[in-house]
Amino acid sequence: MLLAIDCGNTNTVFSIWDGSQFVCTMRTSTHHSRTADAYFTWFSTLLKHYEIEPDITEVIISSTVPRVVFNLRVFTDRFFGCRPLVVGKPECELPHPPRVDEGTIVGPDRLVNAAGAYDRHGGNLIVVDFGTATTFDVVSKDGNYIGGVIAPGVNLSLEALHMAAAALPHVDIGKPQKVIGTNTVDCMQSGVYWGYIGLVREICDRIRAERDREMKVLATGGLAPLLQQSADLFDVYEEDLTMHGLTVIHAYNKKD
Ligand SMILES: Nc1ncnc2c1ncn2[C@@H]1O[C@H](COP(=O)(O)OP(=O)(O)OP(=O)(O)O)[C@@H](O)[C@H]1O
Ligand SMILES: CC(C)(CO)[C@@H](O)C(=O)NCCC(=O)O
Ligand SMILES: [K+]
Secondary structure: OEEEEEEOOOEEEEEEEOOOOEEEEEEEEOOOOOOHHHHHHHHHHHHHHHOOOOOOOEEEEEEOOOOHHHHHHHHHHHHHOOOOEEOOOOOOOOOOOOOOOOOOOOOHHHHHHHHHHHHHHOOOEEEEEEOOEEEEEEEOOOOOEEEEEEEEOHHHHHHHHHHHOOOOOOOOOOOOOOOOOOOHHHHHHHHHHHHHHHHHHHHHHHHHHHHOOOOEEEEEOOOHHHHHOOOOOOOEEOOOHHHHHHHHHHHHHHOO
16 A cells, blocks of 8 residues: 655645555644654554554655655655655656746645646646645646746734734634624734635636636645635635645556
8 A cells, every 4th residue: 555645834644545545644743853753653553543454565755844754764664664755856757747947846745736636637727725835836738837826825824913913813714704804803814814815816817817728726725615615716626636646646656
């Protein structure tokens, strides 16, 4: 079985793929100081809880935090006796190479999203991923990542207000009932929630105009459904898009 690891700046997700479905998904916070042994303790405890005993023989990793890859490599080697495929490393080939400025190192999560999205939906796509940052990944007709947009994430935007302004509290995102807030929390939620709806709509419109064609908009990341409640921003929401992309890239590298 394949263990797919998607390591973001905030959270790291492990999913086990049995060749036809994900049998288990586990989430932990991202810390570069977490050791291989600590990963294994957490991982095996959860497997016991779910009463599954997977036979993991292969591992693929996408990490937006370069420093965590070292311990994940040790984890893979020590407990599964294999070398992981790491997205972005030269030995990990992509089905469709990115078309970006020379010297640009595209976030592996974005390349993985593009691969997963193209596999399921074909080309001419915009993939919006609501993680620590909100990214827009543009996929060409033929499946290449051709660039995109990076905006501050929803939670990061709220946190930035709290960090920078003495009188602004920590606030979680929620759907405000109105636009005009009559207390501090409602004002902050309104700014980020409605501001985000405008941001997503404007950016997608401008990408379509720049490409001069219709493009399907895919969303992934926990916060997309909350925004979709108030505006028809996305054609499709796929929670497992990044994980699916990892299985696609893994299969592509196995094929020869
Ligand atoms: N309805 C909701 N309201 C508030 N927060 C939510 C809701 N649904 C999901 N979230 C949170 O949204 C965040 C987005 O999760 P996601 O896995 O997409 O990105 P992340 O793990 O935060 O970022 P990264 O992948 O960059 O580490 C998570 O912290 C999740 O707990
Ligand atoms: C933008 C993030 C942080 C989103 O996870 C990640 O994809 C990243 O670190 N990217 C590097 C720069 C780029 O993608 O162009
Ligand atoms: K993510």
